[in-house]
Every structure is written in C-alpha cells, then in structure tokens.
Amino acid sequence: xxxxxxxxxxxxxxxxxxxxxxxxxxxxxxxxxxxxxxxxxxxxxxxxxxxxxxxxxxxxxxxxxxxxxxxxxxxxxxxxxxxxxxxxxxxxxxxxxxxxxxxxxxxxxxxxxxxxxxxxxxxxxxxxxxxxxxxxxxxxxxxxxxxxxxxxxxxxxxxxxxxxxxxxxxxxxxxxxxxxxxxxxxxxxxxxxxxxxxxxxxxxxxxxxxxxxxxxxxxxxxxxxxxxxxxxxxxxxxxxxxxxxxxxxxxxxxxxxxxxxxxxxxxxxxxxxxxxxxxxxxxxxxxxxxxxxxxxxxxxxxxxxxxxxxxxxxxxxxxxxxxxxxxxxxxxxxxxxxxxxxxxxxxxxxxxxxxxxxxxxxxxxxxxxxxxxxxxxxxxxxxxxxxxxxxxxxxxxxxxxxxxxxxxxxxxxxxxxxxxxxxxxxxxxxxxxxxxxxxxxxxxxxxxxxxxxxxxxxxxxxxxxx
Ligand SMILES: Cc1ncc(COP(=O)(O)O)c(C=O)c1O
Numbered sequence: 001x002x003x004x005x006x007x008x009x010x011x012x013x014x015x016x017x018x019x020x021x022x023x024x025x026x027x028x029x030x031x032x033x034x035x036x037x038x039x040x041x042x043x044x045x046x047x048x049x050x051x052x053x054x055x056x057x058x059x060x061x062x063x064x065x066x067x068x069x070x071x072x073x074x075x076x077x078x079x080x081x082x083x084x085x086x087x088x089x090x091x092x093x094x095x096x097x098x099x100x101x102x103x104x105x106x107x108x109x110x111x112x113x114x115x116x117x118x119x120x121x122x123x124x125x126x127x128x129x130x131x132x133x134x135x136x137x138x139x140x141x142x143x144x145x146x147x148x149x150x151x152x153x154x155x156x157x158x159x160x161x162x163x164x165x166x167x168x169x170x171x172x173x174x175x176x177x178x179x180x181x182x183x184x185x186x187x188x189x190x191x192x193x194x195x196x197x198x199x200x201x202x203x204x205x206x207x208x209x210x211x212x213x214x215x216x217x218x219x220x221x222x223x224x225x226x227x228x229x230x231x232x233x234x235x236x237x238x239x240x241x242x243x244x245x246x247x248x249x250x251x252x253x254x255x256x257x258x259x260x261x262x263x264x265x266x267x268x269x270x271x272x273x274x275x276x277x278x279x280x281x282x283x284x285x286x287x288x289x290x291x292x293x294x295x296x297x298x299x300x301x302x303x304x305x306x307x308x309x310x311x312x313x314x315x316x317x318x319x320x321x322x323x324x325x326x327x328x329x330x331x332x333x334x335x336x337x338x339x340x341x342x343x344x345x346x347x348x349x350x351x352x353x354x355x356x357x358x359x360x361x362x363x364x365x366x367x368x369x370x371x372x373x374x375x376x377x378x379x380x381x382x383x384x385x386x387x388x389x390x391x392x393x394x395x396x397x398x399x400x401x402x403x404x405x406x407x408x409x410x411x412x413x414x415x416x417x418x419x420x421x422x423x424x425x426x427x428x429x430x431x432x433x434x435x436x437x438x439x440x441x442x443x444x445x446x447x448x449x450x451x452x453x454x455x456x457x458x459x460x461x462x463x464x465x466x
Contacts, residue, residue: 061423063100084422084429091118094444096427105452107421107428107440111259112291112402114322116364117443123321126360127353135353139345145355152362153330156300157313161336163329164350168290168316169205171327174344175253175286175312176209178329180229181338183250187282194250197283199235203260204253204288236266238273245277251284252277256302259291262435263404265397271308278311284335290316290327295365295442298375298400305399311335321361326354374401374442377449381438384453392460402439405456409434411463420459426452 062070062085069087086104088096094117096106109115116123130145137143150162163178165171179196183189198204198213211219212226220226231249233240235258245252256271258264278285287310292302294315299305301313312335316327325348329336348354364370378400385396385403394406407417414430421428429437436456440449 063098063102065099069099084418084427086422086427093117093119094441094448102425104422104425104427105440105444105448107426107438107452109439109441110322111317111429112294112296112439113317113320115295115318115442116321116361116370117441118322120321120443122364123323123357123360126356127321127323130353130356133352136348136351138347139350143350143352143355145352145359146350149355149359149362150350152359152366153315153319153328156362156365157330158309159313159330159332161331161333163336163339163344164355165316165327165329165346166325166348166354167205168314168327169207169210170346170349171290171314171316171329172204172210172253172288173207175251175314175329177344178312178331178336178338179251179284179286181343182284182335183248185338186334187250189248189250193248195229195231195246195248196250197231197233197241197244197252199254199258200232201235201258201261201264202232202253202255203258204255204290235261235264236270238270238277241274242277245281245283249281249283251286253286253288255288255292256305256308257292257297257399257402259402259437260431262406262431263398263402263437263439265399268306271303271306275308275310284312285310286312286314288314290314292402294318294361295370295374296400296402296439298378299371300365300368302399319358319361320354321357323357324354326358326361328358370442377401377442377444377446378403380446381449381453384450385438385456388457388460391457392464401442401444403437404431405436405438407434407436407460411460417456417459417463420462421455424455424459426455428456 066085066087070085087099089099090097091106094106095103096118097103106114106118134143146164150164153162154160163174165174176196180194183194184191200215202214203216204210206219208223209227211223213230213232214220215232231244233244241252252274254274257266275285277283287301287303289301289303293313294300295318296302297305303310312329312331314327314329316325319328320326381401381403382396382398385393385405389396392408392411394408397404407414414434414436417436418428418430431437438452440452
C-alpha cells in the first residue's frame with residue numbers, strides 16, 4: 001500500500017526545474033533541464049492529487065516484514081542508535097521506499113549527507129564511471145582523481161590547500177592536529193600547552209577526543225579519561241570567548257549553526273566578531289560546516305550568510321553525494337602546509353572513487369543553483385512553519401532548507417511527533433527532547449514540501465485535540 005500519492009508538479013525555481021516524483025510516479029526528483037511545457041494546470045492537478053491523498057487518512061503501522069527486518073538487525077547490531085521503525089529498501093530524489101513498497105518523504109536527508117537527493121543521476125554516473133576504472137590506491141601512490149577534485153574544492157572555498165579524509169569526525173580530528181602543530185611551529189606556543197576554544201552545545205562527532213569536549217552526557221559519560229586542551233564557552237557569547245583566549249590558544253572551533261543542538265543560529269554579528277577576535281589574537285577560526293555547508297543554508301557555506309571567511313573549513317556529509325564518505329579540511333598552505341609526510345593520514349582519504357564523487361558534488365555546487373533552490377524553498381519552509389507558532393509550536397529556527405522546530409513539550413515528545421509523522425509518510429528526526437529537525441533534500445519538490453508541512457500541522461492538531 002502506498003503511503004501518499006502526490007502527483008508530479010513542476011515548479012520553476014531559480015536555476016532549477018524540479019520535476020517532482022511523488023510516491024505514485026517513482027524516479028528521481030533531481031534538477032534537470034528546464035521543462036517549458038509545464039503549466040499552471042499541472043500544478044493544479046498536482047495539488048488536487050495531494051489533497052486526495054491526504055483525505056485517504058493515515059497510513060498503516062509497522063508491517064510484519066519491517067518488524068522481521070528490525071528484529072534481525074537488532075539481534076546482532078550494537079544498539080548505539082534508536083531508529084524510527086522503518087526499513088528502507090530503495091530511494092530516489094526526496095523519497096524513500098521501505099521493504100513493503102510504502103513510500104516516505106525523507107525530511108532528514110541523512111543529516112544533510114543527501115543534500116542532492118537520493119540516487120542523483122549525475123552523482124551515480126560519476127561513481128559508476130569511476131567504479132569501472134579504479135577505486136582505491138591508498139596515498140602510497142598518486143591517483144588521477146584527487147588532484148582535480150582538490151583543485152575544484154579549494155576553489156569553491158576560496159583557499160589553496162585540501163586535506164582529504166573520510167568521515168566528519170576525522171576532519172575534525174585532523175583540524176585539531178593541524179591547529180596544534182600550527183600553534184607550536186608557527187605561533188610559537190610552548191610544547192603540549194596548546195588549547196582550543198569550543199562552544200557549549202557543540203556536536204563535532206563521536207571520537208574519544210571529540211567527546212572529551214562535548215557537554216552531552218550521553219555522548220561523554222563512561223568514555224573517559226578525556227583528552228585535555230579544550231575550553232568550553234557559551235555559544236554566541238563573544239565576551240566569554242575573548243576572555244577564554246590566552247597566549248596558548250591556537251584555535252576556536254565553531255559550528256556556524258549548531259545542527260545537532262537543534263539548528264541553533266547564533267546572534268547576528270556573532271560570527272563576524274569571532275572572526276575579528278581570532279584575527280586580532282592570532283588564533284585559527286575553524287568552521288565546522290560538516291552539516292551546515294554545501295548548499296543547505298541557501299549559500300555554499302553557512303559562514304557566507306554573514307560574510308565571514310574562516311581559516312579552515314571542515315566539510316563532510318554532502319561532499320560524498322550520499323554515496324561514499326568524503327570529508328576534508330580546506331584552508332591555505334600557511335596552515336595546512338605544517339603537515340609533513342608521516343604525520344597524518346588515512347588509507348581511504350582521497351581515494352579515486354571518493355574524489356570522483358566529491359568532484360561531481362563540487363561541480364554541481366559551482367553553478368549556485370542548489371544554493372538558490374535551498375534559499376527559495378527554505379523561505380517557504382520557514383514562513384509556513386512560523387505560522388504554526390502558537391498552534392503547538394513554540395519556536396522555529398534555522399536557515400535555508402533547514403529548520404529546528406521546538407514543539408510544546410506538554411503536547412508530546414519529539415520522538416512521538418516523529419512517529420506520528422512517519423505514520424503519515426514523513427520522515428523527520430527529533431533532538432533534545434522536543435525539537436524536530438526538518439532538512440529535506442534540496443531537490444524536494446515545492447508541492448511535496450507543502451504537503452510535509454501540512455502533515456506536521458495535522459499531527460500537532462491531533463495532539464492538541466487529545
Ligand atoms: C557539525 C558536525 N560535525 C561533525 C560531525 C561528525 O560527522 P560524522 O558522523 O561523519 O563523523 C557531524 C555529524 O552529525 C556534525 O553535524
């Protein structure tokens with residue numbers, strides 16, 4: 001049984017003619033060549049189909065096939081996650097299909113790793129072509145994909161050097177090492193005395209060093225002893241930041257928007273002030289754009305929203321096109337140049353397959369069409385979610401196609417809301433009790449976005465009427 005049957009619509013957005021493929025149609029929801037034949041009647045028909053689907057009522061609960069698949073997984077996989085009870089079998093564009101054939105609108109996009117949608121044909125082509133050539137050489141040898149990828153990525157960032165890694169946490173760890181080495185060799189900090197300033201509420205990954213400066217008890221407790229050398233200050237507080245810096249401070253590590261914390265945007269003027277403080281104190285400004293970067297906020301980087309250029313960009317997630325893990329530290333050679341052979345590395349970092357896919361991602365971003373699309377659809381998302389404030393929603397925050405929605409904790413937990421959304425064919429993720437994150441793939445169709453917000457509004461109404 002299909003969950004929702006939204007018909008195709010074509011909405012002319014800047015630089016992108018999105019061709020919606022709702023549950024009934026199948027196929028990718030990827031930007032393609034402009035479809036001049038699409039007219040208002042298509043859109044009207046689509047809206048009608050959406051309404052008809054809505055009137056069909058909520059979808060059924062967990063199927064037997066899903067239950068079996070979940071039980072089989074949970075019997076042998078460590079329980080370090082608590083997923084929603086859906087078992088995805090395939091996906092295209094903004095839609096995923098479960099083992100029973102039910103379709104769901106993906107409004108999490110793998111925490112922004114699927115910014116360009118599932119199975120984007122351009123990215124799949126890049127991967128397939130490279131699969132048939134060579135996939136892994138290790139950095140013991142050169143490969144013909146890494147250089148062109150690194151050039152393109154450096155240019156996108158306005159920098160001249162790239163340190164390729166795989167996961168986001170690895171990029172963060174790499175930047176910590178680079179900042180310490182830079183501190184000792186360039187700034188002149190005494191050996192082993194370097195400190196790095198981090199923000200309360202941060203999320204930078206799950207390695208031992210990274211959780212050492214997390215204030216999330218689940219992530220941290222029972223995993224000590226912790227790595228020293230970090231100082232935590234309140235996010236958004238420039239006075240506290242300035243006061244925490246001393247002659248041994250080598251870097252300030254900050255998420256321009258705190259994603260896992262609930263899509264928290266710092267006060268206006270904060271990031272420019274961080275930039276100014278770092279420059280004045282000869283401290284590196286490291287922007288963790290692993291979740292916020294690469295189009296999500298309606299700009300290439302969240303830092304662009306306030307015209308700030310960090311010393312190091314940390315990138316990951318969407319850099320791998322939702323296909324392979326690709327991350328990178330991007331900066332200039334006066335910083336990344338501190339690394340010498342043997343001092344840092346990774347067997348898979350910069351491999352030909354990752355480089356080919358990453359390069360395709362950078363090419364897609366170079367035109368600006370995805371950034372514009374995220375900006376336009378994001379405006380719509382925030383306007384419509386904002387209208388729910390006072391109707392079960394307490395606050396909405398975020399930027400571009402990325403929203404954190406604080407629901408009234410008296411109504412339900414975030415998890416309960418996400419379960420009700422799932423029943424209706426919408427996949428979203430809660431965080432910190434009563435915040436719901438919406439971050440659909442940027443290729444999502446406008447009508448599908450509206451439908452998703454409609455479902456959310458109905459869930460809130462349902463809860464308010466209990
Ligand atoms: C801002 C930020 N940094 C780092 C990471 C860690 O990335 P990964 O899970 O690929 O290690 C995440 C993951 O959510 C993140 O949101």
